[in-house]
Amino acid sequence: MPIKAPRVCSCGKIVPANVVCLCVQRRKAESDKRRPAASQRGYDHEWQKAASAYLAEPANQYCECGAPATLVRHIVSIRQRPDLRMVRTNWKPGCRRCNARDTTTQSKEIG
Ligand SMILES: [Zn+2]
Ligand SMILES: [Zn+2]
Incomplete structure (x- = not known):
């Protein structure tokens, strides 16, 4: 079974294929907080x-x-x-x- 290659996030970090980068998680949490x-x-x-x-x-x-x-x-x-x-x-x-x-x-x- 082939292993998926890690990708480079827009923040510059290398992220495993099945993981959501922390910067994305943080951005999402913040926009959820802001939305009434x-x-x-x-x-x-x-x-x-x-x-x-x-x-x-x-x-x-x-x-x-x-x-x-x-x-x-x-x-x-x-x-x-x-x-x-x-x-x-x-x-x-x-x-x-x-x-x-x-x-x-x-x-x-x-x-
Ligand atoms: Zn990132
Ligand atoms: Zn005033």
Whole structure:
């Protein structure tokens, strides 16, 4: 019986024919984590509704920088904890500028 030749993965490692390379496993685990369980559209509708109710509360009128709050920010990034997206204790009122700054920092950490 012929032995299948190992192949070279796109990451440069030599992988036995019947084995999935670690880099592929890791990539798959990460994309599974990122994908929201609920359908994107229904989830977003729910989010919009909850977020505007949150921002309507007197305690949530201003961003920490003092600007009027126009959106809900997450205290713990939902990139790390997607399950905390709809959890109010993980929310804070924010403005567009601070939110953009958050997003930039986060993508730097990831990249
Ligand atoms: Zn690989
Ligand atoms: Zn702000």
